Amino acid sequence: MPFVNIKVTREGTAPGATATTPEQKKALIKGVSDLLFDVLGKPHHTTFVVIDEVELDSWGVGGVTTPEWREQQRASAGLPEKP
Template identity: 60%
Template sequence: MPYVNIKITREGGTTPQQKAKLIKGVSELLLEVLNKPLNATFIVIDEVELEDWGVGGLPVEEYRKQAGEKS
């Protein structure tokens, strides 16, 4: 029984339709690639506040500022 956890930042305003598309797509991919039945596949989408997300040792907002300065 596959369990997939998708984490995204809350900043994007992800719609219920987009989440449903993610759930369907990931479930169908597991069926196609690993022959895992849809009714045994669990998908959880966690929306994380931006201040609770980090990358490169920095809060994501700070990381984006520095990455923007470099480009």
């Protein structure tokens, strides 16, 4: 009876989206449940999946918030600032 918690930043990765879309959530839930069955033989009905979306400025990496981190990575790669 596995429990899987997926934490991602709340932002759009599909065209026009500003958050994880319902279709993406379904794909994550199905994918993780299939994986637990394939690898450990866990029946699907015993696997719980909880997706948490975290605001970009509440997620830190490299000692700064995610938007600052991406700006730093972009700059160090010689790319222009995000408009």
